[in-house]
Amino acid sequence: MTEPSWTVVVPVKRLEVAKSRLRGALPGVPHESLALALALDTVRAVLACDAVAALLVVTDDPRVAPAVRAAGARVLPDVPDAGLNAALRHGAAAAGGPVAGLTADLPALRPAELGAALRAAADPGVRHFVADSPGDGTVLLTAPAGVPLDPRFGAGSAGAHAASGALPLTGGWPTLRRDVDTPADLAEATRLGLGPRTAALAVPSCPAAAPG
Ligand SMILES: Nc1nc2c(ncn2[C@@H]2O[C@H](COP(=O)(O)OP(=O)(O)OP(=O)(O)O)[C@@H](O)[C@H]2O)c(=O)[nH]1
Numbered sequence: 001m002t003e004p005s006w007t008v009v010v011p012v013k014r015l016e017v018a019k020s021r022l023r024g025a026l027p028g029v030p031h032e033s034l035a036l037a038l039a040l041d042t043v044r045a046v047l048a049c050d051a052v053a054a055l056l057v058v059t060d061d062p063r064v065a066p067a068v069r070a071a072g073a074r075v076l077p078d079v080p081d082a083g084l085n086a087a088l089r090h091g092a093a094a095a096g097g098p099v100a101g102l103t104a105d106l107p108a109l110r111p112a113e114l115g116a117a118l119r120a121a122a123d124p125g126v127r128h129f130v131a132d133s134p135g136d137g138t139v140l141l142t143a144p145a146g147v148p149l150d151p152r153f154g155a156g157s158a159g160a161h162a163a164s165g166a167l168p169l170t171g172g173w174p175t176l177r178r179d180v181d182t183p184a185d186l187a188e189a190t191r192l193g194l195g196p197r198t199a200a201l202a203v204p205s206c207p208a209a210a211p212g
């Protein structure tokens with residue numbers, strides 16, 4: 001059996017301003033409910049991953065914090081108005097041992113794919129990253145114990161992480177690489193298989209059979 005060792009840090013923006021490119025993607029579904037579901041399905045997969053020892057969620061959102069705490073995560077308050085990379089640095093500083101930053105918009109994530117990526121990153125002394133499905137962004141950044149995470153998320157972050165000395169991980173891992181920024185990304189994640197919270201919003205349920 002694999003010994004869990006990684007602390008995963010997941011930053012979650014306040015829901016009312018999160019995932020702005022997805023606003024209106026699911027007619028009739030409040031935007032904040034969709035953003036919350038994406039984060040909770042990501043968190044659920046992280047907590048089910050056998051390579052993960054602890055999950056830190058960095059957020060100031062009043063709905064996200066209690067929900068992820070109930071699921072088994074530790075919550076750290078955000079650094080006010082400092083953005084995604086500051087949130088990740090803050091979480092990484094609170095972690096001991098190897099640390100991984102993961103985005104909170106991976107509703108199809110399968111625990112086994114995250115575990116395979118973390119095991120592939122177990123190289124002492126070297127940071128690693130997993131690019132998103134298009135290849136220019138980043139979904140996962142890892143640092144071994146004693147090495148700063150040094151996150152450079154944002155537009156073109158795969159190139160920025162490579163330029164900072166992090167090594168790309170090359171596994172397929174379609175559910176790990178499928179971050180959801182746009183309605184087209186959500187459709188692709190639906191094809192891969194959504195986690196339960198997002199599926200409950202995105203996949204129309206069968207109408208009840210007519211009586212008689
Ligand atoms: N804690 C925290 N998390 C953040 C912040 N900004 C972005 N994130 C998170 O970082 C991850 C990746 O960010 P993006 O994909 O750009 O998400 P976003 O900013 O919510 O989406 P857009 O509004 O569409 O750009 C998501 O999990 C966000 O919730 C921040 O300022 N603080």
Ligand SMILES: C=C(OP(=O)(O)O)C(=O)O
Pocket residue numbers: 132136137138139152153154155156157158179181
């Ligand atoms: C935060 C990132 O970008 P996006 O908002 O496109 O997911 C990134 O890929 O580093």
